[in-house]
Each structure stands twice: as C-alpha cells, then as structure tokens.
Amino acid sequence: MLNREPYRRLFTGDNPNNDVPGNDESQNLADNFQFDDADIIIRAGGVDFQAHKFILSHVSPIFKDMFSLPGNQTSQKGVPIIELVESAQVIHDLLSMLYHSVNDPDFNNLNDIHRLLLALRKYDVEKICMRVAKQLEAKAAESPGRVFYIAMSSGLVDDVARTAAWHMLSQNIFDLATTHVPEYNQFHVGTFQQLLRYHVKCGDVAKEQCSNLRPQGLDWIWLQCRTSDCKGSFSDRFPDTSDDRLLSSRNQHPSVKRWWLDYISALGERLKVQPLGIDYSDEGFLKKYADGASKCSICGPPAMYQLTKFNEGFEKQVRAAIENVPLELDEDDFLL
Numbered sequence: 001m002l003n004r005e006p007y008r009r010l011f012t013g014d015n016p017n018n019d020v021p022g023n024d025e026s027q028n029l030a031d032n033f034q035f036d037d038a039d040i041i042i043r044a045g046g047v048d049f050q051a052h053k054f055i056l057s058h059v060s061p062i063f064k065d066m067f068s069l070p071g072n073q074t075s076q077k078g079v080p081i082i083e084l085v086e087s088a089q090v091i092h093d094l095l096s097m098l099y100h101s102v103n104d105p106d107f108n109n110l111n112d113i114h115r116l117l118l119a120l121r122k123y124d125v126e127k128i129c130m131r132v133a134k135q136l137e138a139k140a141a142e143s144p145g146r147v148f149y150i151a152m153s154s155g156l157v158d159d160v161a162r163t164a165a166w167h168m169l170s171q172n173i174f175d176l177a178t179t180h181v182p183e184y185n186q187f188h189v190g191t192f193q194q195l196l197r198y199h200v201k202c203g204d205v206a207k208e209q210c211s212n213l214r215p216q217g218l219d220w221i222w223l224q225c226r227t228s229d230c231k232g233s234f235s236d237r238f239p240d241t242s243d244d245r246l247l248s249s250r251n252q253h254p255s256v257k258r259w260w261l262d263y264i265s266a267l268g269e270r271l272k273v274q275p276l277g278i279d280y281s282d283e284g285f286l287k288k289y290a291d292g293a294s295k296c297s298i299c300g301p302p303a304m305y306q307l308t309k310f311n312e313g314f315e316k317q318v319r320a321a322i323e324n325v326p327l328e329l330d331e332d333d334f335l336l
C-alpha cells in the first residue's frame, strides 16, 4: 500500500528529510513508487520509478506504444526500463496524480505545472489534464500573464487562457503594456495585441455603462434633490461628461446633480483603463465627490452611503457587460 503522508509532504515542503543533499532528495521522489509487482521502471532524471504497464497504458496511448516496442534495458530483477527525458519531478508529479486520484497535490510553482502539462500533452494523458488545468486556473488571478502563456502553450485556450485574459482586466492597461513578464517574450506579438485590443474593448464597454444608466431608482438623492442652489442637468441619461451645454438642455427627465456627473465621469475614466478590479469602496475617491455633494444640505448627508450602495449594483452591471465582449485568440499563431 502507498503511504500518503510522505507524498503530501513532498508537495508542501513539509518534508522532515529536506536537509539531505540534492541527489538524495531526487531519489526520495521515488519513495512512493516501490512495488513488488511492478512490471515497468520509468527512469527520469536518474531516478527509477516502479510502475505498472496496465495503469500507464490505460491512460496514455503513447506509453502503450512504447511498452510494445522491444527495449534493451532491464533492472537486476529483469523488469524493463524506459528512460524518459523529463525531470524526476515531472514524472513524480505525473505518476502521483495517476496513483493518488483522491487528493491532488497542491502545486506552488507555476513552472512545475507548466512542465507537467507539457508532459501530459506529449504522452497524451487526457485523464488528469483537466485536474492540472484547474490548479493552473486557480492561479490566474495572482499571475494572469504567466498563466495565460502556460495555458496557451499547453492547449488550454478555452479552459484557462480566457480566464487569465479576464483577470488581466484587473490590471491597468498601461501596467499590462509595460510590466515585464518574461513569458511575454515567448509568444507572438500578434497575440499580445489581441490581449491589448480585448482590454481596450472591455475598457470602452465598462466606461459606456456610465452613460447607459437610465435614471431608475428615483430615491437616489442625486435625482431627488430639487433645491435651486444644487446645480444639476436635465438629461435622459447620465452622460459621461460634465459639459455645460448638457447642463442647460431642457426636457422632462429628472435632473442629475452636477456633483454626481463629476463622480460618474471620473468613475468612467477609471474603468476605461482598468475595467475590472477597481476598488469601488475606495473611500478617498468616494469622499472627494461626497464632499462636492456636501455643498448642498439635501445631497450632502446621504451622499457617501448612497454612492456606496449604488456602486454595489453598478459593479455587477459592469461585469455583466464585459462578459459579453469576445476575445479573439489565434491559437495556431501563438508561439514564436
């Protein structure tokens, strides 16, 4: 029987033997792959993993073919040896996921995930590919650029790359365009342009929401206030401008207060460069416009609270609008 505890430790770094020299550590990777009934040895990075042809053939047509070819290496016990070019860590991870199907290892390192995915693709091991993809996707919010590259180069375009591109919308577009991510050098500039175009489109759509709001919910103070000293505009929607010509247009629609127009206009400018992930509860930002409202005795007291409440619904509106923006990705032209 396999002992799961050392297996877990190897992935969490909680290995009591981690003070042994490097080669011994690599040898430890094979600790859980010692079977009396093994009928194949997978050698990788100088480490021998005992395994079973039946299990590997079942998940990989490539392994199945390899086992059918005559080999020239055997162990002392006469078990055939197949030597792979992958590192011991990669083969350890691959075999661990095959042999321990209940608890997937918790990968901390994106490079380990990438190498494993490449091996899974090479050996056509579909069975665990989506489980690794899930782990990759879970890191998309933290490292969207790197995850995007790994997903694209591992054939996980729809499953993970699009999620990573979505998380890039939380970056300011200027940061996205200028921050050094080593992986960006690995792919075609056309792909990078597709990402930037997507970001720009989403920014436009997000900003548009600031002028697509119909003045519903007439309890909003910026619509209700009727005092003559609280300047407002007459408009059938909230324009994303504070142009004075709009302030003088006349129609039957409720007036929108100038301090509110200033707020929604500033919010639109933020969304244009960072469609997702802006802090809608940024007190400094809200206070600036709530202070503008405080010049009016009606608008002033509820302004901060109402802006906060408004933002809760508006954030959802922005997200829903961005979700409809298509992302064109040319998978075939991805790598240099």
Ligand SMILES: [Zn+2]
Binding pocket: 225, 226, 227, 230, 257, 296, 297, 298, 299, 300
């Ligand atoms: Zn007012």
